[in-house]
Amino acid sequence: MEFFLNSIFETPIIIGVLLVITILIWLKINNSNRLKTPPEVGFALPIIGHLYLKELRGRKPLFIKFTKLAEKFGPIYNVRLGSIRGVVISSSELAREIFTAKDNYVLARPKSLATGHLAYSYANLGVAPPTPYWKWLRKFTAVGFFSHRALDMAKNVPATEIKLSIRYLYDLCNDKGSARIADMQQWLLDIGLNLMMRTVVGKSTATSDDADDEEARERRKWKKMMDDTMRMLFLPVLSDSIPVLKPLDIGGVEKEMIQVKKVMDEIVEEWLKEHIQKKANGIAVDGERDFMDLLLAAVEDGDAELGGYHPHMVVKATCMSMVGAGSDTTSVVIVWALSLLLNHRAELEKVQRELDNVVGRGRRVDISDINKLDYLQAVVKETFRIRPPGALLVPREFTDDCTVGGYHIPKGTMLFINLWKLQKDPNLYPDPNVYRPARFLEPKYKDIDPRGRHFELFPFGAGRRSCPGLNLGIQNVHLILANLLHSFDISTIDNKLVDLNASPDGVITRKATPLEIRISPRLSPDLY
Numbered sequence: 001m002e003f004f005l006n007s008i009f010e011t012p013i014i015i016g017v018l019l020v021i022t023i024l025i026w027l028k029i030n031n032s033n034r035l036k037t038p039p040e041v042g043f044a045l046p047i048i049g050h051l052y053l054k055e056l057r058g059r060k061p062l063f064i065k066f067t068k069l070a071e072k073f074g075p076i077y078n079v080r081l082g083s084i085r086g087v088v089i090s091s092s093e094l095a096r097e098i099f100t101a102k103d104n105y106v107l108a109r110p111k112s113l114a115t116g117h118l119a120y121s122y123a124n125l126g127v128a129p130p131t132p133y134w135k136w137l138r139k140f141t142a143v144g145f146f147s148h149r150a151l152d153m154a155k156n157v158p159a160t161e162i163k164l165s166i167r168y169l170y171d172l173c174n175d176k177g178s179a180r181i182a183d184m185q186q187w188l189l190d191i192g193l194n195l196m197m198r199t200v201v202g203k204s205t206a207t208s209d210d211a212d213d214e215e216a217r218e219r220r221k222w223k224k225m226m227d228d229t230m231r232m233l234f235l236p237v238l239s240d241s242i243p244v245l246k247p248l249d250i251g252g253v254e255k256e257m258i259q260v261k262k263v264m265d266e267i268v269e270e271w272l273k274e275h276i277q278k279k280a281n282g283i284a285v286d287g288e289r290d291f292m293d294l295l296l297a298a299v300e301d302g303d304a305e306l307g308g309y310h311p312h313m314v315v316k317a318t319c320m321s322m323v324g325a326g327s328d329t330t331s332v333v334i335v336w337a338l339s340l341l342l343n344h345r346a347e348l349e350k351v352q353r354e355l356d357n358v359v360g361r362g363r364r365v366d367i368s369d370i371n372k373l374d375y376l377q378a379v380v381k382e383t384f385r386i387r388p389p390g391a392l393l394v395p396r397e398f399t400d401d402c403t404v405g406g407y408h409i410p411k412g413t414m415l416f417i418n419l420w421k422l423q424k425d426p427n428l429y430p431d432p433n434v435y436r437p438a439r440f441l442e443p444k445y446k447d448i449d450p451r452g453r454h455f456e457l458f459p460f461g462a463g464r465r466s467c468p469g470l471n472l473g474i475q476n477v478h479l480i481l482a483n484l485l486h487s488f489d490i491s492t493i494d495n496k497l498v499d500l501n502a503s504p505d506g507v508i509t510r511k512a513t514p515l516e517i518r519i520s521p522r523l524s525p526d527l528y
């Protein structure tokens with residue numbers, strides 16, 4: 001008997017089995033006390049988290065990498081980008097839960113090295129924490145600037161700016177009857193910036209103005225400043241994910257941010273001084289009032305909630321956030337709309353036929369026509385669906401522990417909504433990867449509104465932190481696209497297909513390569 005017991009307990013296999021059983025029981029007891037968390041995409045290493053995974057390596061856009069991971073881990077999963085803990089959502093139902101019942105938890109934006117330097121100490125509306133100051137600014141912009149009434153009053157700005165830009169293209173065609181545009185994306189980025197500069201600070205950067213006078217030099221300086229600021233503001237910096245690298249300032253990025261901030265502030269300060277002078281002279285009351293005029297008047301009102309910021313800093317930061325957030329977004333939608341139409345010529349011709357039927361060829365399109373252009377509106381919706389300009393929206397951060405889809409999300413987690421994947425869900429749209437604008441004319445889809453109320457299509461985000469400029473954005477996208485397609489016949493060079501790949505850089509989904517096209521006028525010369 002004694003021999004028998006000894007042989008059992010001395011057998012390493014038996015001891016191993018007992019050990020495993022003990023560990024399993026311990027894990028089970030321990031897990032049942034723990035909260036259920038979303039699937040983790042792998043084992044997170046210290047410092048780099050999941051950045052070593054093959055799905056997260058390489059120079060592809062982050063939303064493509066997240067889409068690959070969603071195919072493996074489902075509509076909600078946890079990912080660690082270095083020290084940043086994120087949750088990635090790609091289901092319409094979960095997005096609805098977050099932006100309705102849980103909206104209060106996700107009103108903040110994460111901080112980064114770039115926002116620390118370029119966002120006027122977080123006075124910038126796009127990154128300000130959800131304080132009474134941010135609420136006041138949202139209310140002010142919604143009522144004073146983005147309401148339908150305000151847009152109606154300001155409709156002359158797009159009309160004149162678009163006319164100028166179309167005229168510029170027409171002049172390129174003039175004696176040859178057509179023109180080759182090497183980079184239509186650049187023309188569209190210019191017009192987007194012109195529109196916002198006129199609306200916000202009353203200035204125009206004039207499309208591709210290469211004159212050599214003082215005014216043109218000034219305009220080139222603003223344009224470069226805006227380009228640099230936007231590029232730097234959304235630059236993924238390694239030290240945001242791996243903070244121990246911050247003192248090294250790899251590639252001199254932080255030094256460059258400080259330089260960009262200096263130039264930015266000098267220019268915006270100059271605009272502010274001009275507006276203060278205008279106000280003192282009474283011009284801002286009687287003449288055309290831009291956003292800076294309105295805000296300048298509002299911050300001096302005793303009821304303004306300025307969160308301890310100097311009133312002038314609020315004006316500078318907010319105007320920068322408007323120009324920055326409103327220009328590239330608008331242009332990028334039109335780049336994609338045009339690119340998709342060029343790859344589907346029958347659709348392009350349908351839009352032009354609709355324009356000819358509704359507007360005719362005897363005058364130019366104007367704002368009042370847009371509501372009657374059903375096919376054009378369907379084209380814009382299909383573009384928002386297939387190529388959302390913010391494919392991951394703009395990240396948010398959970399400000400408290402929360403539950404989403406039954407999973408525990410701890411405070412401090414970054415929220416990514418993968419619109420790129422969500423809006424191509426086959427449960428929402430049949431043949432989701434096929435470009436078919438007419439789907440938005442079908443009874444089931446025709447009432448889908450992209451303004452953040454329907455979680456099948458919400459390119460402007462949703463909830464209380466969604467895009468405040470969406471009405472202006474929607475108006476300008478339709479107006480510019482309609483004007484282009486009405487004014488010109490457009491084709492690719494040698495009828496080649498347009499490359500539809502997205503650039504890996506930035507939060508705004510730009511096209512990776514230039515859009516090269518040929519245009520020829522289709523209206524009578526007196527209309528340009």
Ligand code: HEM
Pocket residue numbers: 125126127128138321322323325326327329330333389390393394395396459460461462465466467468469470472473474477
């Ligand atoms: C087609 C054009 C546009 C698109 C697709 C777009 C998209 C977006 C998206 C996705 C967000 C983030 C929303 C969220 O977190 O849920 C956003 C925020 C914002 N947008 Fe737009 N936008 C456009 C035009 C504009 C315009 C014209 C303006 C201003 C004139 C503007 C100003 C802003 C601002 C200030 C924010 C930050 C709001 C905050 O954080 O409280 N946007 N936009």
